[in-house]
Amino acid sequence: MKNTYNLRSIAAKAINQVLEQGQSLSTVIPELQQKISDKDKALLQELCFGVMRVLPQLEWFIAQLMAKPLKGKQRIFHYLIMVGMYQLTYTRIPAHASIAETVNGAISLKRPQLKGLINGVLRQFQRQQQKLVEKSNDATHHFHPKWLLTRIQKAYPHNWQHIVNANNQKPPMWLRVNQIHHSANEYLTLLQKANIAAELDEGHPNAIRLLNPCPVNMLPGFDKGWVTIQDRSAQGCAELLIPSDEEKILDLCAAPGGKTTHILEMAPNAKVLAVDIDEQRIKRVEENLQRLNLNAVIKTGDGRFPHKWADGEQFDRILLDAPCSATGVIRRHPDIKWLRRNEDIDQLVILQSEILDAIWPYLKKGGTLVYATCSILPDENNEQIKAFLKRHTDAKLSGTGTHEIPGIQIIPEIEGGDGFFYARLTKQ
Ligand SMILES: C[S@@+](CC[C@H](N)C(=O)[O-])C[C@H]1O[C@@H](n2cnc3c(N)ncnc32)[C@H](O)[C@@H]1O
16 A cells, blocks of 8 residues: 655654754654554654754755755755655665655655755756765765764864764664573573574673664563673663662663663562753653563652652662763764763763762762763763762762772774763762
């Protein structure tokens, strides 16, 4: 049966919502996916994430081919043209189909009179494609916004190219094997039986990397909670926390619960309180706990004001997975590059330090706090913890570095983990 929708126009709508209205792809795409077939869901994802990944290059192509960019109500057609160029440059969809489907997007978007313009730009692009692709490399800041590229270059003068290159790739798919059910080795055998190529990870005991991403419903026992999708670097947080049964553990900034569930897989009888400010996202903690058959107390609350939700309790261990720039996970969320602003970073640094200061009194003497971010920017990471150690003389580093470099900074690696930062502190 023929589809009644035009997928390219849906992709242009999603991109328009991100770039013109500041929404994230992870909110926009699930809504739009409800209207389309399973087969097209993956293509929609590929088109939207792909355009975000190489946006400056597509902007540059358009600037070479069109005297005036489409603005205002016609802006969505600018993005439709990008969707066309992306297909021609980065997918194996035959060129004639890419162009025809993209041009037809103008009908779905109720401006059939623009078909000629879109067709003309895409045909012209096709003729000059090779030359334009070659020339675009110098003009596009490695597909990063200038402010962010400058920050990365300053923080990593020797390996910034390695980082931006990793940011521009599609991310690998990592699994966390639920140790309550299987060891990583046992689960690898189950994957092999299901013809899913994968390999173990040396650094993280429960981590497995799939050689090719696959839908979760193909993973053995996913519904039974045998396995969770989680990057290897994110798995380092609970590993560093070393939770034990019967301990009181606070997982602060917990939603959607990736680390709450990891803590409980490691210590199923720990008394875990999971807190997050976002009422919608916190519902997903509940769903994840249910799938894995684990228990925690869940509360909505602001980490800056624990007196409102902690009931005067103190904790043996606290994991603070702080709100951050997410600059370590750009390959998973390439829209971050265009949603974040340089000014946001200073504000995030203040928010992180406020949460750290507010939560510290709620850690028992002798207790352990792990501070983590999925950022690669020093201000949110090593500099943040250095300043914290100066303000709190009863805080001591515990195995994650020195006073000069108090944490472990992971940078994104093409076949490895996301960019991440962890510091472990104990209270004297
Ligand atoms: C990096 S995400 C957490 C990911 C989560 N720990 C996991 O593993 O699934 C950061 C979280 O911080 C939450 N957040 C932001 N500001 C907060 C605040 N002031 N207090 C508590 N949570 C906050 C966000 O809603 C977001 O869910």
